[in-house]
Amino acid sequence: MKELKGACIIGQSGGPTSVINASAYGVIDTALKSGAITQVLGAEHGIKGVLNDRLFDMGLEDPEELRLMKYTPSSALGSCRYKIADPEKDDTDYKRILEVFKKHNVRYFFYNGGNDSMDTCNKISKYMQSVGYECRVMGVPKTIDNDLYGTDHCPGYGSAAKYIATSMMEVYQDARVYDTGMIVVMEIMGRHAGWLTAAAALANEYGAGPDLIYLPETDFDMAQFIADAKKVYEEKGNCIIAVSEGVHYADGSFVSEAKVAATDGFGHAQLGGLASILAQTLKKETGAKVRGIELNLLQRCGAHLASHTDIEESYMAGKAAVENAVNGITDKMIGFERSVVDGKYACRTKLLPLTEVANAEKKLPREWINEAGNGVLQPFVEYALPLIQGEPDLPKVDSLPRFCHLKKIIAK
């Protein structure tokens, strides 16, 4: 195979995570050391940065600040939620991307994101091939949702899962402190897949988890939900519930968007999200003290509680993307394969065709959810527990996190 010399671009896309920068650093660090790659460019706000020719010269950054990307949450280069058109319908964006690629002699394109981003990668690669411009394109996965197809798990999931399990254990302590009892509804991210919400069950391993768990993998039934909660509350005097933001009725409509006529009598959609809707409903039905808690952005940016395993695997994914591309591979996403080595969890990278990954979705297997659809089973715990292991080597100043500061110098 002939060596392909040229610049590379790394871009970040979609919702940020605690460790997406660890993956980007894996790309940048490996690319800066590669003989084939002549310049490492960071795209400002993902593909938008390419379209706008806003590319940072990552070689001009302080190496120590780059290294701190491993422990800095959110997308350090900036992200976007830009859906690129089909090239057959509108090739304006693709022509512009080609122009910018040619200007900087970009021969490697690494895109760090979820399934939409893999679709973007795929379309760009196909276009470059159609016009005969040689450029190797690799997807570097990330998503706290853990819903990418073909990989054992996704970078970002382990850290979010750890945040959720830890917070659940702490709230569990807090929520049973009075003799008067309380019901807590904790709303957890995950619009279409229940991986994140299921992570609350890890707390149960230590006797401090949710009594009930509701995921988007099964249909939600409000009457059954109320009956479940009442039963636990009457038996225990307390009830802790983990619920996915994506729970939906059998007709597919989200519970979070339902008009709750019962509460205000006029059918106005309630504000304040799902946790609030469910908490109000249970308060009315049980008379108990009820609290709704939405973990909100915190679960995806809680880098102080990241999983060391997740950080190192995220870095590994970025590194593997560069190494494979330099070795001639293109049109692949890096995936993870789990194995057991000497009785211990191990993980190595594998290559997945972008065409297979793009826009596909992986849900929690039904057999990992209990029959009643209000709890998860031991195989899930065994799957998820290795992913949250180890503490981050996050540097601190005055006991607060020291996140990276990038200079972001536009490349000439």
Added chain:
Amino acid sequence: MKELKGACIIGQSGGPTSVINASAYGVIDTALKSGAITQVLGAEHGIKGVLNDRLFDMGLEDPEELRLMKYTPSSALGSCRYKIADPEKDDTDYKRILEVFKKHNVRYFFYNGGNDSMDTCNKISKYMQSVGYECRVMGVPKTIDNDLYGTDHCPGYGSAAKYIATSMMEVYQDARVYDTGMIVVMEIMGRHAGWLTAAAALANEYGAGPDLIYLPETDFDMAQFIADAKKVYEEKGNCIIAVSEGVHYADGSFVSEAKVAATDGFGHAQLGGLASILAQTLKKETGAKVRGIELNLLQRCGAHLASHTDIEESYMAGKAAVENAVNGITDKMIGFERSVVDGKYACRTKLLPLTEVANAEKKLPREWINEAGNGVLQPFVEYALPLIQGEPDLPKVDSLPRFCHLKKIIAK
């Protein structure tokens, strides 16, 4: 002074914190080693445990599990929000307390709580004196609100402040990731004092904090709030706001309880709390993407992010309560005095009369708040920063917290 021999009771009251158990452990550990104290009793759910004669024999607990109380959030013995009557009006409770004290020969009563709890302490002590029953009564302070009178700061505040500052730094990273801009409203606890919300400003020391901070110490003006947020958003493209749950209009009414006629046209009180109300208002006024985040219970139970300083000081407060009581002191609350030793922050305990502390409240000094009432000044940062220092020695199993497990054996 003659030695007073007898049992002691430790009770916990009011809203829990990350470190109230560290104080209780300070009492229990010191009392178990004391020659004067014959039995250490833990009251189940505070004063209610005394009234119900539900007292745990803490000497029967595994010493290692007791030690883990230092790192376990919430009130391990159970808490209550029971307001004891004035003895002149109704002395039923006091007679019962005396009966239980006599039954177990209780000669020391330690009560771990906020200003209501100091009031309870005070009333019990006065009653025991009036009937000639010798019992030394000491208050061990706790409150994340930091609003106890006469002490430099309160056990529990530093850990909550650290959780708030860290979460703010992380959300800051997340909230500016897109080029489309965003406004974030973070709602922080503190009904009458702004100490907790002000802690968000610690993040500003590292360039990653809120643009605007609103505290209950000044009157809230919705028009000014909207104008402030608009100005920042237009200048920066992003705006992060920290707001106390206790912000109120000039007439004293809480913003969180306002009927927002503008949003639904029917004057229905909105659900979902203050963050949601303010986020909806700003969305309507600016058209920006807006997110409301309520830190909720997490800020008071986030023990994984506790301040080592706070944990050790909380323990010290419990220890000092026992030592002083054994030495003949009664009717005092342990307070903290700050000093500078060799250029470094130092803290030692002092004694405050219960009568002075009970039901008094300490607010953030107006001169630590900027003139516009939408930010805090450097003296606050210098005050608060030493209180959040150091990491907890929280033991973990499988990278999740290992909280204490008490046997809670009822004393004979």
